[in-house]
Amino acid sequence: MSASFIEYGILNIIFAVFVSPLFISMIKKVKALAQGRRGPSILQAYYNTFKLLKKETVYSTNSSWVMRTTPYVNMAVMCVAALFVPMILMPAPVSSIGNIILFLYLLALAKFFMALSGLDAGSTFGGMGSSREMTLSAIIEPVIIVVFAALAFAMKTTNMIEMFLGILKSGALFSNPVLILVSISLFIIIIVESARIPVDNPETHLELTMVHEAMILEQSGKNLAMMEWSHAIKQMLLMGILINILFPVGIATELTLAGIAVSALIFILKASVLSAIIGLFESSIAKSRLFHLPDLFMIAMFFSLATILIEVFA
Amino acid sequence: MRQTRARELDTLNELFYVGTIGLFLGALFSAIGSKKAESAKVSLALSVVSCMSLLAFSAITLYYNEAISIPLYSIIPSLQFSFFIDRLAAFFILIISIVSLSVSIYSSGYIEHYKSTAKKNSLTSLMLVFILSMVLVVSSKNMFSFLFFWELMALSSFILVMFEYEKKETRKAGLFYFVMTQLSTVFLLLAFILIYNTTGSFEIAKMQLSASGISSIAFILLFLGFGIKAGIIPFHKWLPYAHPASPSNISALMSGIMIKVAIYGMMRFILFVLTPQLSWGIIIFTAGVISAILGVIYALKEHDIKRLLAYHSIENIGIILIGLGLYIIFSAYNLPELAMLGLIGALFHTMNHALFKSLLFTTAGSVVNATETKNIEEMGGLIKKMPYTAALFFIGAVSISALPPFNGFVSELMIFQALLSSSALANPLLEIFLIAGLAIFALTSALAAACFVKAFGITFLAVPRSHEAEKAKEASLPEILGSGILALSCVVLGVFSFQIFSLVGYSALIPNLFVVGALLAGFYAFAFAVMHAFASGNTRTGETWGCGILSQNPKMEYTASGFSEPIVTIFKSIYRTKKQNDRFYFDISQSVFRQGNAEIRLMKFFEERLYMPVARIAEFLSIKASEMQKSGLDAYIAYSFITIVALLILAGLSA
C-alpha cells in the first residue's frame, strides 16, 4: 500500500462521508418539484443528521449487542467500501483493495447486520423488513453478478479501479457498447440497492410499502443518524460507479489542490444530474407489488444476459 | 543431510503412529471400561492428544511436501493395508484432526446430557473408532484398505446415527442412511473391480489410459458412489434424516468431515487415478450447481435447526463440486492458473466448510440441549441467556454466508474469480454455460445469507417464544471451548488468508483480508470515538413499540415461517406446495359460513418421485425372485435341467 494510495483513500472517504447526504436531499427536492411542491432544502439531510446526533438513544429491552453495534459496523463498512470507488482522484490500482466481489460482499455484510438488527427488537415491522430485504437482495444478486461479469469480460480484469482506469484511458462510451448497456443495468441496480420506487418507498412508514425503513424503525438518536448516513454513502458509491463507467471525464489523476477541487465540483455536478434523473424516474412510476418485483428483476437479468450474449457472440 | 531427512521422516512417522494408536487406545479404553464413570473423559483426553499429534503431522507434511509411505500388513500380495500420505491426504488429515480435536473437547461437555454411563462410554468409543477409520481411509494406498476403512467408517457412523434408537424417527433415519451408504459401497466396489481388471493391481496409482470407454464407466461409478456419500442431489435424501437424528457432536463430525472424505475419494480417484475429460468436468459442474441451489432452497423452508444445517451441507458440497468441475474444464482448455484457482478454491472451501459447519452443529447442539427442542420457532432470546454460544454461532453464521473478512468469503471469492475470468475460454457456448452457473451460484450465496439471518435471528434474538427457552442456561465450559477453537480458526483463516497462502507458496489473486479487517476495525473504533465526542451520550431502554398494546408478548415477534414466506412464495414452483381450501356457505351471498377445510400438502419431490419408485421396483423384483425360491425340490431340479440344456446348446453352437 503506497503512500499515494493512502492519500487517495483519505480524500475519497472524506469526500464520500461529507458529500453523500447532499444527494439524498437532492432527489427529494426533485421529487417534490415534480409533484408541484417546493420541497425541503437541499441541505435538509445535514440538518436532520445534526438534530439526530443531539437526541438520546432509546434501546428496546429486548435488544442485544447486535442492535448496538450495527450502526457502527455499517459506517465502518461503507467507509471501507468508499475506497473501492474513486470519485475525485484516480489512483494507481493496488491488488488488495479493488476486487469487485469484495466490494459486493462488503455491502452484503452491512445488509446482514442491518437485517439482524431489524429482528433484534422483537417487533413485527422489523422482522417484516428484514424478511423482505433479504428476499429482494437475494433475487437481485444474480443480476449484479452478471453485470459485473459483463464488465469483467469487457475490461479483462476483476479489479474495479483497474476497470475505471481502463475506461478513462480508452475514451469511454463509443469504444465499447457493453458499457452503455451495463450502465442501464447499473441504473436499475442503484434503484434497488438504495431502496427507491418501484422497489421500496423511502418516504413512507406504512407497512405495505416499507422494506428498508422497516429495518431501521427501531433505531434512534445517533444510531439512526449513522444508519441513514451509511445509506446515503452507499447510494453515492453506486452512483459513483455508474458515473465512472459512463462518463468518467473530469476526474483528476494527480494529487494537486486545484485539480482535486475542480474534480470534486465536476463530480458533484454529474451526480446532481444523475440524482435528477433518479428523482424524475421515481416520480414517473408507482411502487410495484412485492411479488411483481421478481418479474421486474428477471427483465433486468434477461437484459444483462443478453448483454453478455452479444459480447460473447460478436 | 540424508540422516537428518531420515530422522525427520522418522519423527513424522512417529507422530502418525502416535495419532492413530492413541485413537485406537481411546476407543478400546471406553469400550472395555464401559461401566466406569471416568473412562469417557480419559478416552476423550487421549483423543485430544492424538488429534494434536495428527495435526502436527499433517501440518509438517503439508509444509515440507514430503510423502510418507507406510506398508503395514498384507493378507495376500495384492490385498494389503498400506498407507501413503502425500499433500492431498495430509490436507484432509489436517481437516479431520482440527475438527476432531474441537469436537472431542466439545463432547466432554456434551455427553453429560446422557444420563447413563454406558451410553456415554459407548458414544465416546464409537466416536473414536469413527475418527480413526476416517483418518485411515484418507491415508490408504491400497484400494482394499480404502474400502475396508470406508466400510468401518460407514458402520460406526450408522451405529452412531442410531444412538437414540428409542425414537421412531431415529430408526427410520438410521435405516435410510444404512441403505444409502451400502449403495455407495456397491458402486465403489464395482469401480474398483473395473480398475483392477484394467491395471491388474489394487494400488491407488495413476492408471494408464487403455480404453476411454472403461474410464468413463469407472468415472460414472465412482461419481455415483462418492456422490451418494457426499450428498449430491438427487442422492442427498439421507442427509436431512441422519443429521437431526444423531447426537450433535456426531452430526458435526459427519457433516464436517465424513462428507469431505467422500470428496477426498472423488478428488483422489478422478484426478489422480483416472485422467479427467472435459465432459466429466461439465457433469461435475452441473451436479454442483444443482446441489447448491436446491440445497439452499430446501433449507429455507426448514424450521428444525439441524435439518436446516444438513441442507446447507448439501449446498456447500455443491460449491466444492463447482470448484472441482471448473478445475477440470479449465485444465482441458490449457488454462493452468485458472484451473488451480478453481481447485484451490474447492480445497479451501472443503476446509472452511468443515470448520464452520462443525462450529454451527456444535453450537446448535448446545442450544438444543439447553432448550430441549430442535424447532427454532420455539426458541428466541437466547442471546441473553447463552451469550457465548450465541457469539460463536454468529461467527459460524457470518462465515457460512461468505461475508468478509471471515473464511467462507475467501473460498467463494476464489470460485467467483475463476468463473468471472471464464472469458479466456475459446468456446462461447461453454462461456455462457459458466455464466449461467455463476448467476445461480450468486443466488445460492445470497439465499444462504438470508437463511442464516433467519436461523440466527429467530433462535437467538428478541424474546423467548416458549417456556423452555426462557429457562435456558449457558452451555458448559468444554462445549464453549471446543466451539471456540473452531470459531477462532474460522476467523484466523479468513483474516490471514493471504498470508497463509503466500506461506504455502501459492500467491493468488485474493485480496489481503488482513488489511480489510484492520480497516474495518479501525473505522469502527474511529466512528465510535467520533460519536462519543460529538453525539449525545444519553441512552435509555424502553419497551418495543407494539402499536399501543401495553405489554409485549412473544406472539408479536416475527416467526420463522413468516420470515421465509416471501422467498417460499417466489420459488413455489420448486417447493410444489399445494394449498387447497374449500368453503361452503348456507346462502347465495356467502355470508353465513357452514363448513370448510383447508389442506397444505408438501410434496417431498425426491422421495416421492425418485426414491419410492426405485424402492418399489426393487421390492417387486425381489418378490419375483423370492417366488423362484419355492421350497419344493422339483423346482430346483427344473432349474438345473434348464441350465444344463442351455449349456449343452451353447457348447454345441460354439464348437
Next chain:
Amino acid sequence: MITPVMIDSTIKVLIDLILATAAIIIVKRDMLSLISTYSVQSFLLFSMALVLYAENGSTMLLYLAVLTLVSKVIVIPKVMEKVQKKLNIKRDVEFHYLSPTSALFTSMFIILVVHLLLSRILAELQLSNMFFLGATVGISLMFMGMIIIFSRKQTITNIVGYLTMENGVLLFSLFLTELPMIIEVLIIVDLVMLTLMATILAFGINATIDEFHARLNPFIKISESKLFGVKQNTCGAESRASPAGKAVPNMQKFGGDMK
C-alpha cells in the same frame, strides 16, 4: 467521423434494447404500457434502419425507416389505444402455460439455440458477425412474439404479440443486403388489415357477449351461487381478474362452474 466501430456498437446497443422491450412485453401486465413498449420497440427499429442506412447508403432502408416510423410508431399504437379505451380493459393478469419468469428463460434458451443453428447452417457463406446477431435477434423476436400470443389471454395482448413477430421479421430483413420493397409493403398492408380486423373482432365479441349475457342472466345467478359448494383451488396462482376487465368473461365463468 463515424467509424465502423461506432456503428457496430450502436447496432449492438439497439439490439439489446429491442430484446429488452420484447422481454418487457412478455412480463408486463398493464395494457397501456404494453402498447407504449411496442411503440418504443418500433422506434428502436426505426433508429436501427437509420443507422444501417448510414452504413450502407441504400435508399430502400430510408423508405423503410420512414414507413416504420409513420405506421408502427404513430398510427398503429394510436389505433390500439383507442380500441383499448373503448373496451376499457386495463390489465391482463393471467398467464397461460408459461409464467413470466419461465417465459424469459425459454426466450434466453431460444436465442442461444437460434444462434447455434444459424452459425452452423450458414457457416460456409462469409457473413459478418452483425448479420448473425441481427438475424438471431430477429428470429428470436418472432419466437418471443409467439410466446406472448400463447401465454396471454387478452385479445389486445395477442395483437401486440403478432405485431412483435412482424417487428422480428422486419429486423431480420433489415440486415439482408438486398431488400425487395414489395415484401415490406405487403407486410405493412397485412398489419393494417390485421389491426382493423382485430378491432372489429374485439368490438364484435364484446357486443355479442353483452347480449348473450343479458339473455342468460337468470341462469347465471343460480349457477354462480355457492349453495352446493364450489371449490376454490388456489394453488398459489393469481386470483381471477374482475369480470369488468375481461373481453370474454362469461365463457370463463361457465367453464369454471361446469367442473
